[in-house]
Amino acid sequence: MTIPPIVQSGTECLHNPSPEVPVKEITSKEIQKVIADMKLALAGEPDGVAIAAPQIGISKRIFVVAGFVFGEEEASVAYINPVIVKKSKKTELMDEGCLSVRYWYGDVKRHLNVTIEAYNESGQKIRRGAGGLLAHIFQHEIDHLDGILFTDKAETTHKMTDSEKERLDKKRDDAKQQLR
Numbered sequence: 001m002t003i004p005p006i007v008q009s010g011t012e013c014l015h016n017p018s019p020e021v022p023v024k025e026i027t028s029k030e031i032q033k034v035i036a037d038m039k040l041a042l043a044g045e046p047d048g049v050a051i052a053a054p055q056i057g058i059s060k061r062i063f064v065v066a067g068f069v070f071g072e073e074e075a076s077v078a079y080i081n082p083v084i085v086k087k088s089k090k091t092e093l094m095d096e097g098c099l100s101v102r103y104w105y106g107d108v109k110r111h112l113n114v115t116i117e118a119y120n121e122s123g124q125k126i127r128r129g130a131g132g133l134l135a136h137i138f139q140h141e142i143d144h145l146d147g148i149l150f151t152d153k154a155e156t157t158h159k160m161t162d163s164e165k166e167r168l169d170k171k172r173d174d175a176k177q178q179l180r
Contacts, residue, residue: 003176004041004056006099009149013054014100016147018061020081026123031060035078035121038064042076044179046171048099050137052144055100063141069134082118082142085127087111094136098150103165106154110139 007014025031034053042051042064052063061081067074090112097105115129116138130138140150151157160168 003044004037013059018059018145020061039076044176046175061145078121079118082116086115088113103160106157110136
């Protein structure tokens with residue numbers, strides 16, 4: 001099993017808006033493989049909470065959120081053609097990082113609550129409200145689909161220390177080894 005690599009900042013598809021997936025194609029083998037590859041790539045990143053298709057080099061409006069984010073032993077959840085339909089006026093600064101901007105973190109202002117509409121991987125239209133971390137994730141991932149990285153919005157940024165990088169790299173190597 002080949003784990004798709006996560007592309008890094010500077011890769012063209014990360015900096016351009018991704019086109020929508022035609023609804024009739026959501027259940028196709030091609031789109032289902034993209035979703036499966038995204039889930040596999042995310043599983044190999046122990047510090048990852050979500051991933052967007054452009055992060056594996058595919059320009060499609062899809063993102064996946066890790067199941068543990070929902071506080072359950074739930075499988076990862078795919079959101080296709082997501083749109084924010086409602087957002088709170090209240091915002092907060094939150095430290096965030098990105099699998100495609102490795103080892104960097106920054107303070108980004110996000111809405112405290114959002115509601116999105118999207119399609120699930122079965123092609124059904126869904127609506128989901130979110131607060132806190134999940135609201136933050138939704139906004140971060142939709143930014144990816146619009147060609148925006150968190151570093152484009154961050155008020156401040158900082159890099160991990162060498163020892164933090166070494167610990168993370170070891171965890172990543174262990175996670176990828178378990179997937180093989």
